[in-house]
Amino acid sequence: xLVADDHDIIHYGLxxxxxxxxxxxxxxxxRNAQETLDQCRRRSWDIVLLDITMPDRSGLEILAELKxxxxxxxxxxxxxFPEEGFAVRAFKSGAxxxxxxxxLAAEVVEAIQRVLAGERYVSAALASRLAGQxxxxxxxxxxxxxxxxxxxxCLIAGGKTxxxxxxxxxxxxxxxxxxxxxISDKLNLDTNVKLTRYALQHxxxx
Numbered sequence: 001x002l003v004a005d006d007h008d009i010i011h012y013g014l015x016x017x018x019x020x021x022x023x024x025x026x027x028x029x030x031r032n033a034q035e036t037l038d039q040c041r042r043r044s045w046d047i048v049l050l051d052i053t054m055p056d057r058s059g060l061e062i063l064a065e066l067k068x069x070x071x072x073x074x075x076x077x078x079x080x081f082p083e084e085g086f087a088v089r090a091f092k093s094g095a096x097x098x099x100x101x102x103x104l105a106a107e108v109v110e111a112i113q114r115v116l117a118g119e120r121y122v123s124a125a126l127a128s129r130l131a132g133q134x135x136x137x138x139x140x141x142x143x144x145x146x147x148x149x150x151x152x153x154c155l156i157a158g159g160k161t162x163x164x165x166x167x168x169x170x171x172x173x174x175x176x177x178x179x180x181x182x183i184s185d186k187l188n189l190d191t192n193v194k195l196t197r198y199a200l201q202h203x204x205x206x
Contacts, residue, residue, distance in 0.1 A: 001112070002028040004036040004062070005051040005078065010101075014049065014108070021109050033057040033065075040070045047096075047116055052079040052086060058151055060086070060093055067094040074115045081204070087122070088143070089150065097121030140202055141187050149186070152179040156192055157199030 001022075003014050015027045028045065030036040033056045040048065048066065052059035063075055074096035079086060087098040096115045099107060100123065111121040145153060148169075155165045166176045189195050199205045 001025060002030060002036070002039055002045045002048045004030040004039075004048060004054070004059075006031045006053075006055050007051075010051070010078075017108065018112075022112075031055075033062045036062055037065060037069055040066060040073065045070070045073055047112060048073055048075045049099075049112075050075050050077055052077055052081060052090070060089060060147060060151070063090065063093045063095060074118075076111055076115050076121065086204075089147065091120070093147075098123075142198070142202060142204065144186050145183060149179050149183050152176060153183050153187075153195060153199060154204055156180065156183075157196040157205045159196075 001018060003011055005011060005014075011029050018025060018027055028039050028043075030039050033054055036048070036050070036054075039045070048070075050059050050063060050066070054062060059077060059079070063077070066073070066075055075094065076097040076099055077086075077090045077095045078099050078101055080101045090098050097111050097120055099111050099121070107123070114121045142150060142153065151169070152165060155168065160168070162173055162176050162180065165171075166173045169176070183195065184190055187195065187198060189198055196205075
């Protein structure tokens with residue numbers, strides 16, 4: 001099992017938990033996107049536990065790349081962000097499950113077991129919301145955003161400037177400004193304050 005997370009305490013806690021529950025297993029560690037991809041190129045893993053917030057690239061970006069590097073390996077997303085903001089996007093990108101870190105101790109074993117058995121793992125609350133969407137419920141406006149637009153929205157709501165976002169995503173200031181304009185048009189919100197308020201109301205950032 002490969003644990004891709006940039007926090008030492010998560011690695012320590014998960015390694016102990018996984019060893020206690022699954023016995024003699026190999027638990028690999030990766031702390032950024034490059035290490036995660038290198039680990040998956042070097043050896044075959046049964047499952048990858050991937051944090052959605054990594055220091056160099058977002059977990060959703062890494063997920064998309066992992067599905068190209070190791071398409072048959074199931075990937076369980078771990079996140080401190082609420083399911084409603086990210087889980088649907090994660091599943092669309094190929095995740096086998098989405099686990100809220102706040103419920104990690106109680107749910108991680110069940111989630112891993114189900115994913116290893118070839119199933120998808122979703123919490124009961126998320127399953128209910130997905131059923132509501134299928135039944136025709138109104139979808140939030142941010143679901144119309146592209147993956148990059150959604151990422152830029154979250155960074156703006158996190159207090160980043162256009163220049164900081166451009167540096168973090170390896171884009172030009174002009175390109176980020178274009179994404180910012182598209183986000184404003186799609187959400188009908190014309191200031192960063194309004195965008196931030198929207199993101200907080202929909203629990204897209206903490």
